[in-house]
Amino acid sequence: MSTEQADTRIPFTSGLTFRQAAATLVIVVFLGLVAGFIELVTDWRSMRQEIQQQTLATLELVRGPATEAAYQFNDQLAAEVVDGLYANPSIGQAMLQDNFDGVIAERGRADAQPAGPLVTRLFGDITDYRIDLHHGGVRPGTGELVGALQIRLDEEAIASSFMERSLVIVLVGLAKALVISALVVLIFYFMITRPLLGLHSAIGRIDPTRPGEWPRPRFRYHERDELGQIVNGLDRLMHAFQQVMAQRDKARDENTRLGAELDVSRRIQHILLPSPEELASVQGLDIATYMEAADEVGGDYYDVLSHADGVRIGIGDVTGHGLESGVVMLMTQSAVRTLLGTGEADMRRVMQVLNSTIYNNVQRMGSGKNLTLALLDYRPIGDGNGEDRGQLRISGQHETVIVVRRDGRVEIIDTDELGFPIGLVEEMAEFVSEITLELQEGDVVVLYTDGITEAADEQHRLYGQDRLVEVVRSHYREPSERIKQAIVQDVKRHIGTQVLYDDLTLVILKQR
Amino acid sequence: MNALAGEGYEVEFRPDEDCVRMSGALRLGGLAEYAPISAMLEEALQGRERLVLDLTGLEFLNSSGIATLSRFVISARNHAQCGLVIRGSNEIAWQGKSLNNLKRLMPSLELRFD
Numbered sequence: 001m002s003t004e005q006a007d008t009r010i011p012f013t014s015g016l017t018f019r020q021a022a023a024t025l026v027i028v029v030f031l032g033l034v035a036g037f038i039e040l041v042t043d044w045r046s047m048r049q050e051i052q053q054q055t056l057a058t059l060e061l062v063r064g065p066a067t068e069a070a071y072q073f074n075d076q077l078a079a080e081v082v083d084g085l086y087a088n089p090s091i092g093q094a095m096l097q098d099n100f101d102g103v104i105a106e107r108g109r110a111d112a113q114p115a116g117p118l119v120t121r122l123f124g125d126i127t128d129y130r131i132d133l134h135h136g137g138v139r140p141g142t143g144e145l146v147g148a149l150q151i152r153l154d155e156e157a158i159a160s161s162f163m164e165r166s167l168v169i170v171l172v173g174l175a176k177a178l179v180i181s182a183l184v185v186l187i188f189y190f191m192i193t194r195p196l197l198g199l200h201s202a203i204g205r206i207d208p209t210r211p212g213e214w215p216r217p218r219f220r221y222h223e224r225d226e227l228g229q230i231v232n233g234l235d236r237l238m239h240a241f242q243q244v245m246a247q248r249d250k251a252r253d254e255n256t257r258l259g260a261e262l263d264v265s266r267r268i269q270h271i272l273l274p275s276p277e278e279l280a281s282v283q284g285l286d287i288a289t290y291m292e293a294a295d296e297v298g299g300d301y302y303d304v305l306s307h308a309d310g311v312r313i314g315i316g317d318v319t320g321h322g323l324e325s326g327v328v329m330l331m332t333q334s335a336v337r338t339l340l341g342t343g344e345a346d347m348r349r350v351m352q353v354l355n356s357t358i359y360n361n362v363q364r365m366g367s368g369k370n371l372t373l374a375l376l377d378y379r380p381i382g383d384g385n386g387e388d389r390g391q392l393r394i395s396g397q398h399e400t401v402i403v404v405r406r407d408g409r410v411e412i413i414d415t416d417e418l419g420f421p422i423g424l425v426e427e428m429a430e431f432v433s434e435i436t437l438e439l440q441e442g443d444v445v446v447l448y449t450d451g452i453t454e455a456a457d458e459q460h461r462l463y464g465q466d467r468l469v470e471v472v473r474s475h476y477r478e479p480s481e482r483i484k485q486a487i488v489q490d491v492k493r494h495i496g497t498q499v500l501y502d503d504l505t506l507v508i509l510k511q512r
Numbered sequence: 513m514n515a516l517a518g519e520g521y522e523v524e525f526r527p528d529e530d531c532v533r534m535s536g537a538l539r540l541g542g543l544a545e546y547a548p549i550s551a552m553l554e555e556a557l558q559g560r561e562r563l564v565l566d567l568t569g570l571e572f573l574n575s576s577g578i579a580t581l582s583r584f585v586i587s588a589r590n591h592a593q594c595g596l597v598i599r600g601s602n603e604i605a606w607q608g609k610s611l612n613n614l615k616r617l618m619p620s621l622e623l624r625f626d
Contacts, residue, residue, distance in 0.1 A: 319575030366542045368576025397613075420613060425582050431616055 016193050017185060024181040032173035040166055044122060051090075051158055052126055058088065059131050059149060067133040069105075070098055070147030078105035085151060092127075092154030098147045108152075115155035122162070127153040195219040195227050203234075212242025261323045265297040268326040269503070272333050274304045282311050284380035284390050286510040288480035290488055293503050299325030299371065300449045300503035301332055305340055309379055312340050315398060315447045315507055316373035316422070328369050331361055332422070336375070347375065347395035348432045351419060358423035370423040374398035374415050374447065378439075378509070388441055390511050395419060395434035399448055402469055404476040406442030410469055413437075439511040444476045444483065447509070451502035452487070455495050463494045480508040514555075516548055521570075523549050525556050532556050535569030538577045546580040553584045562595045563588075567611075568626055571604060578610050582617060589618040597622040 012018055062081050069078035078096045085094040086107035093108035115124070130150045134143035198217045206214045216235050222228045269291070279287045287304060299318025304311060314336050318325040335357045339350050354373070362369050374396040381389050394401055397419035403411040413435065420428040439445070448468065455463040468487065475486040484506055491504065514525040521536035532553060540546055556563055567573075573581070588596045598614065600607040602625050615623045 319578075363543075366544055368543050368546070368574070368579030370575055370579065416609060416612065420616065424579055424613075425586060425617065 016196065017189060020188055020193065021181055021185045024184045025177060028177035028180045029174065032177045036169045036173045039169055043165060044162065047158075047162055048123065048126055051123075051153070055091075055129055055151070055153065056131075058085065059129060059151065062149070063131060063133065066096055066149045067135050067146060070096060070133050071135045073098070073104065075104060081105070081149075082107045090153055090157045091151050092157070093150075093152040095150045096147060097150065099145050104147065109154070115159070119155045119159040123153075123155050123159055127155055129153075192227070195222055199227070199231065199234075206238070209245075210242065211238040211245070214238050262297055265321075265323050265326040266293050268323075268330055269293055269297060269300065272330065273302070278306065279304055282306055284388055284512055285311065285378060286480045286512055288484040288506075288508040290484050290506040291503065292500065292505075294321070294451065294500045296321045296501075297326065298451065298503035299329045299369075300451065300505040301329045301371070301373070302447070302505050302507050303333055303336060304507070305337060307340055311378045312336070313376040313378065313447070313507060313509070314373065315376075315449065315505065316371045316396075317398070317449045317451075317503075317505075318371040319369050320367075324365060324367055324369060327365075328358065328362065328371060328423070331358060332371060332373065345377075347377075347393065347434045348429050350375065351396060351422070351432045352427075352429040355420075355422050355428050356426070359426055362423045368424075370421040372396075372398040373419070373422045374401070376401075376445075376447070376509075388512055390439040392437045392439055392445065392509075393434050394437065395432060397421060397431075399450055399453065400465060402446040402448075402465075402472055403437065404444045404446075404469075404472050406440055408473065408476070410473060412465070412469070439509075441511050442477070443511045444472060444480075445509040446472050446483075446487075447507040449503060449505040451500075451504040452491055452506065454502060455491050455504070456498060456501070457494050458496055458498060463491055467494075480510045483510070484508050514552060516552060523552060525552055527556075529564075530560060530562055531564045531566055533566040533569070534573075537572035538570065539572065539574045540576060543576050543579060546576055550580050550584065553580075554587065557584075557588055557591060557594050557596075560594050562597065564597045564599060566599045567604075567607065568599050568601045570607075573606060573610075578606075581610075581614060585614045585618045585621060589620070592620075595620070595622070597624060599624045599626065601626050 062085060065077060066081045068074065069081055082094045082096055082105040085091055093106075095106040095108075096104045098104055128150070129152075130148055132145055133147045133149060135146045136143040195217070198219065202215045202217045214235075216238075217231060219227055219231065222231075270293075273291065274289070279289065282304065283306075289302060289304070291300060291302065293300075298321050301314065301316040301318065303314045305314075314332075316329070316332060318328045318332070332354065335354050339353055344350050344353075351373075358371070374394060376395075377393040379391045381391055394413060394415065395418050396415065397417075398415050401413040401415060403413065405411070417431075418433050418435065420431040422428075437445075446468070453463055453465050453468060457463075467490070471487050471490045472483060475483045478486075487506060487508075488504070516523040518540070521534070521538045523535075524533045525531075526533070534549075538549075553565075585596070588594060596618065598611060598621060600611045600623065602608075607625075611623055611625075615621050
């Protein structure tokens, strides 16, 4: 957090205020200089014109006395005229000549400094004036030429006022630039920069985990302008972020909850399965079992319960997935075991009690969950010839039961008419019946759930009962465990990379 | 005509045709959510000699839905004056076993697979 804040600190020279001031100053100074230059050039031009006119006017003023002085060779008058001209500080030299270029009177500054190159360049071409003096003419320029009046202006003197004005213009221009820059910066600071800085600092203080609680700045007089809109927009954005984050958190929590629920369901499904030792101890039957939970755990059930007279095998499938299906499956398991403990042998009665137990509990749960359930009672029967046989009674509605006889004949037993879904309706005993098989040594019985036959490949083709039967037929001579492995491998090959949508359950019984 | 519809499903009762038609995929959560459909089916049964329940367009029905239908069929069985026909489709996987179970609940039920 502290490093992020350090990153938002802006060096003074990169800041908006500084850059604004610098830009304004440069622009105003530049414009001021251009304007000053134009003003100076105009000034210079008009000044030159003025100097020329004034000088010529001055000369015209003294033309009369000068002509008289030249005509009469009146040295005194000539000296007065020249002195009068020389009294003008901008005139550096004045000279009155006769018509033979002889000097009658002259005044000049001996100590005159040579003018600088700039001054000479500006005014050097307008320093010298000469008027010819004619006597007796009606109009100027006629009559007898009696002499000439010459003056030379002092460049420094006439340039000095121009230079002073230039200096003033430049200084005023600079001052103007500074004042304008300051004003612009000040106005912009209060109108835009300060709220922007406030916004910047507010954005810098946003807590990324809680953007909805950002310190929303309030700018007076900006409610209706673009800044106000930016703040409103940001505020909406921050709240939208907050909402999305809340939804994300909720979804994550929900996922966590579902994940936990799935873990529980998975445990429920496996926690009460018979152990390999139990299976191995069953008299007369070679038993192999397999159960794999789907990604979203279903409600498959199987059990193998030994008792004094034989073994009871149950297989079933609770509708749906998840915790509720797992709970129904757990209730079924306990009810089946409890009923076995009571010694009840009549399958119709067993099914009726199971049904009403599950039905009433499912009603409490408010769900329509029910299950297919087949119960098989196996009893070994010795025939006295040293060859073992067994009797298998099958009851309850579930998938088909596949029987492969020792000679390879296949029998498929449809269980639809042997029962009814458990927990679906209140009374179902009337639909329960049973069939009895006799098992010879080497006969194989395969029980499965629809997760096997409805396992889909990438083209959504179902695995199907026919393929299952084929696999059993190719391996029925092998031990149960090998038959099971062959089926599981084949089903997995079929599924390929597809997700497992339903639990896979297999129970293989083989008469020893 | 009465109709109930939700995400992905529709249930229509057409009194003039003596027909309730369910279509789409019904996966409401629990029996309570099926109560309005249950009520509509019961209403359709009243004072009618014959009712057709058309499920040929019902691609999926979850276990609570099947439980609701089972209750309805038992109710129809107990009100013997109304003949019930259920039309299903061989194309739809869930219907085979479940509709046959309904028939077992009510032997007089006429089951027609298209």
